[in-house]
Every structure is written in C-alpha cells, then in structure tokens.
Amino acid sequence: MPCEDYLTGAHSHDIPPETVDTEIQIILDKLSAKPDFNPNQLFNPDKHLAFKDEYFEETTVLSLADLGIKKTHTKPISGFGATYPFPLLTKEAIDIMKWEAFQKENIAAYARLTNPDFSLKTNRFDFHIGGYVNQGKAPFTESVYAHPRIAKIFSKFIGVDVQTCYNYDTNHVNVALADSSIPIDAPLNTEAESEEGEEKEFDISKVGSILGQHYDSVPIAAVIMWECPKGRGGETVIIKGDEKPLVIPNIAEPGYCTLLQARVVRHIATKPNSNSNRIATVCGYCCAAPEILDTSALTSVRPSILPRSIHDQFYSEWFDFRFKQLQRYLAAGQSKIKKDFERGETFNQLKMIEFCKEAQEYLYDSWKEMECAGNDPYPPALFETPYSEL
Template sequence: MTVALYPYPKVSSELGHVETYKDFAPTHKIPTKTRELEIKSLVEKITSNPSFNPNLKFDASKHIVFDPSYYKSTKTFTLDELKINKTHVPRVTDFGAAFPFPLLSSEAVDMVLYEALQPEIIEDYARLPNLAKGATRLDFHIGGHADDHAPFTDALIKSPEIAEIVSNFFGTPMSVIYNSERAHLNVSLATKDEEEIAKYPSSKEEIMQALNNQDAGDGDEIPSTLGLHYDSTTVALVVMLDLPEEAVGGQTTIITGDEKVVRVPEPKKGYATMIQGRVLKHLASKPVTNHNRISFVNGFAVRGPEQLDNTALTSTKPSVLPRARYDLFYRDWVDYKFTHLEEHLKYIREQVNKDFRDGKGFDQEGFVKKCLNIEEYFKKCYDEMECVNNPPYPSPHFKTKYQDY
C-alpha cells in the first residue's frame, strides 16, 4: 500500500483546527486573569484545609470508596435501552451508560485537583478549548501531566481497583489507556469578576428557562468545553471533582437513538459516571449558573491480547484538542497501539502453534480474518494523522443520525 504523505495538508482554523498545534498552541494558553483570580483561589481553598497533605500517597483502601453493592444499586442503561441500535463503529459490549456512583474520597478529589492546578502544569499542560459552545476564559482542558508530574493521580488511575470497577460495569476486561488520554480534566470555573457574574441568570425562573432552552435543541446549542462528539476511546470514566449542589446544569448529556437529549443526573463530588463513548454521542455541558464544573475524564479500552482496541484519533489529536502536546501525544499513541499490536501478534502466533500441537490443524479462513483485522488496526494507527487525513472538524458523523449508519 502506498500512502501519499505529501504535500502536507494545510491545517487551518477554517477547518476547526489549531494552526500552531506543533508548538502546543501558544494562542490557547490560560489567561493571566484566570490564573491569578479563579485558579489561585481554588488552590488556596484546597490547601487551607488543616489536614491537607501536598505529599499524600495514594492508598486504594482509603481513597476509593466504591462498594460492590453499587453494581446492583447503580442505574445503568444498555445501548438498546437508549434506543441505539445502529452505531458508526461496532459496539464492544451492550453497556451504554451508568448513572453516578460513589468512587473517590474527598481527600482524593482534592489531591487530583491540587496536582493539576499547579502553575507549571497550567503553563505546560492546560489550554483553552478549540471547539466549544459558549466557551470563555474560564473554560479549559488539562491533560498529559499525570505520568511525570502527578504521582497521586497517576497511581490512582492506574490502580487495578479502578480497572476492575470499569470492567465489571462494562462487561469485559478493560484497562486505562495511554498517558495523554488519562487524567484529563475538563474545567469550567465560576467567575469572580462582578461584571461577568451579572450576565448569569439569577432568578429560579430564569435559570430553569435557560436549562429548558438547552434541552429543547439537538445538543449543538448546549454550552460545553467540547461540543457534541464521540469519544476516541472505548469507555469514558468521568469523575466529578467540583460541582456544587446548588449548581444547575453541568451534567454529561447524551443523545439517544431517537435523537433526544438526555442528561445524566448531576454527580456529587467524588461520584463517577461511565459511558461507551466510542458509540454514544454526547457532550459535557456547562452549568447555566455561576458555579465550578470540573470533571476528571479517563479513557479505557479492552484489555488482553485476544482482541484489538477500537481507539481512534478523531477528537483527541493535537490539531483538534489543543491541550494535547504534539510530540508527547504521538509518542504515547504509538507506544500504546504498537504494544497492543505486538501482544496480539504474539497471541495469534502462539495459538496457531498450540492448535497444531493439539491436533486441531490450521484454520486458514480464521487466520485470514485475523490478518484483515490487524491490517485495519495498523491502518488506524496513522490514517487520522494530520499529514495523511486532515478533514474539517467536527467530523460530519458527529451530526449523523444513528439511524443513518
């Protein structure tokens, strides 16, 4: 197969892309006003707790508060129950979404926030959104910092306890994916600027009207830090780090198979939700009131050498999501995809040898099918990269109705 890599397609803001993505989008840095006013205030609030320890070590027995009884008590939906019968890529399991369930302690939440909001992390790993509805200086992404700069966060999300919870809900073994797609924070902060505060609805009637106006549409008009999309990872585990009880809005919003807008109930601090984001269209809405909404998003994909993952680049590559650092992101991507491919190739080779030893013979048709899957997987390692395939964003299939697939 010959791949025409040149001429390199033009990356243009007209395509919804960040033109300076190789230089880590300097035009999308977090404004000084936001750093000095809202972020600084939030860090001071965390550190003012007398029991706060900036050197806290992760302890699953203390910091994961999930109880096995939650598997039964948590409301979940299959894709069929969400009326999603057709999908743009094959479903992995029938799991669709889970309503909020307790996952992290308050101490753990504060530590994840503290590590992510350090000045050097905001400078080197945080950026304003490229494509978002109603975004302001107060809305931004943080990601890619966990491996080298957030030891508590890194240990937490890599813990076998978290993977087991995700796997049990989803119905098949799952593991957290590469560094650039774990420990991702979607941040929408409450303003402390008096002029900006005055622009928010104040009465109960105004607030509910604003919320109803959002829900009446098809999802495109709902303010968010990332507009209506499919995830590039199989499953998203979303943990709420900050969303005051008095806030209105701010839930994960999903589009059902009949193209209706459904909001997952507001999660409390430390509560998590899950969705099969690769096949379920959704967005993370902003509150209609002046309150923080900070979520901790972690991608998961199938574990084990028996099958290949279905992760993609569509909504995460650096020219689309500014907080993805070009060199770091693609290093992480190649390491993850090739490691999984290597393990899968070894598994197939060993199975062929085992079948021979066991007298089962060689299944030529089955082997060819596996090779075709591998060919498609390998192609997916590169065919969404900017120098190969650089179409306008958002992708047209984000607006395609389920029934049209």
C-alpha cells in the first residue's frame, strides 16, 4: 500500500457504496425485522451465554503435541493447540454484535477491503472491520469481551489465565459476503470443490482464502462465528507438524467459538465454496500473568499490510498496550527484588540480566516491524517455513 494512502486512512480500500447499499443493507434489514430484536442492552451471561460447563469435557481439544508441532518460531504460552468449535454465545448476542459492527458509520470509519495483494480470490465482498469496539461504538460487543466469564472459559481451555490484548485486536471482523445479484447459497465454481460424496485431499494452493497461510500476530485467537456458509469451504485449516492440513470441521453455527494458539500454529481461513456469507470475528488473547510479556507482533496487522488498521489509532493503541504490559512486567520484577532482599536471598545477577534482556527485546520487538524502521516484505518467509526448519 502506498505510504500516503495508509497514513491518511487507507481510503482506497473503503467499502464501495454498492456493497454498503445492497449486501450490508440486507444484513441490517434482516436484523431489524426480527420481532424481539433489541440492540439496546449489555451482555448478560444468563441470557447471552450459550456455554455450559459440560462443553469443557465434550469439546475436542488438541494440544501442540497432538498436532505434532514440536518446534515453534516463538515461545508458546502453553501446550494448548486448538479446539473444535463449541457453543459460546446465543444467537441473540450474535445479532446484536452484528448490528453494531455493520452500522454504516462504523463501516465508513472502521471497515476496509481486504488487501488483494495478500489474499486469494477476493473482491468487493471481502473486508475487515476493526478498532470500533472500545470507542463507544459497540457497547454490547465491548461488554461481551469485558465480562470475566468469557476470559475464564478461554483460560480453562488454554491452561493459563488469558486476557484480551488491545482494542484493535478485540473483535476484528472477517467478512466475506454473498453476491446478492446471484442466487444465495448456490455453489460457486471453485477448483477446490468436491463432487457430491467425493472427498478430495485438501489443496492449500487452490482454495480461495481470506488470508493466506499465516501465523496470527496475537498469541491466542478466539474465533466466533457470526454467519456460517452453506456447504463446504469457510473452514479454518491448521497446518500440522508434519506439514499436512487438518480441516477444523464445519460443525459451527452462529455463536460457536474456536480457540487457536494462532501465533505458533500455522493456519488459513478458507473462502466459502457457495455464494454464502461467512462472517467470523477474531479476538486476540495473551497471558494475564504480569511477569510474562506477550509475544504479539505487527507482522500481519501493521497499517501498510492490513488496511483496516487505521494508522494513527492503531499505533496509539499498540504502544499503549505494549507499554502497559512492560510496566506490569517491570513492576512485578521490582517487587520481587525487594521481597528477595528482605528474605535474605543472594542477589542473582544472571537472572537479573535475563530479566532486563527480555524487557529490552520486548521494546525492540514493539517497533522493529514498523514501516519506517524496516517494512520487511510481506508475507514473510516465516509463513512458508516448515516447522522442522524453525
């Protein structure tokens, strides 16, 4: 993307009026036509949480070891790999979140078309919406992620306590809309499509994707489905340790959630093979413990790569998050020094050097991928590197 474009709001990637006035209008009309639809409320777990404790047992959970992933390019936050979809939110909750995201003022300010340089087979129906949640533009959505019960459920699956990262990666909406001028849910003629009853091996190079093979830039991705495509396609595909694909089964309905340690598990999100809407939202999570620094990156979210990251807001939020994390880390270290001394322990020089080095690297990692610092080519070679060569 040209520098002057992303510095001034990436308006070359604005959602075309045709899409706003037809496909997006259809979404809003369908919601407002529902007799009991009430967007003016906040998240109430008794009403909006579909999760039941037995899902901890019933949901398929894959560890990194189950996926055969032994080497990773950065430190995993736990041995957790991924879950199959499980019910998290009710349809009413999803309707309100959808209503908030697709408001036309949010679309104008916060939605931008997918960068065609990095996604296969995308067009005016493919875009992202992000950065609007904690700006007072989506009070219900904000209250969902702010509720402690949601982070508690995720923490139990992941095996460590997690928290949301920063606003721009809280509820990043991936949108692939059906073309309203042709029959809805009709199969599309894609090369990756199978004949009825025929199971072809999944071919990564042939399938349309919303974002090609990649790692996410946040440690954990919580993917919540808003609209699920009919038929095949639209799945998340994990690349296992043996470099073979594992298709996460399309058992999801609106409100289902899939958790993925997406910073270390390579994956792709496929496009629907039918003329259906596929709308999924991703929320980034990182370790809640103050003594552990997050492993977030700018790789796939920096403004020159991802047009929905509006430059001034994005970097202000990013550095606010990174500095807060570092302050917590330093405060935890500071309090430990005092306690160790009071207990009469020998001052550990080597440990202190390690501690300081981590803080130094964290600061360096915060800016090294910024456009004016390096602006490395995208996608990076890392996205294609086999696990065994990491």
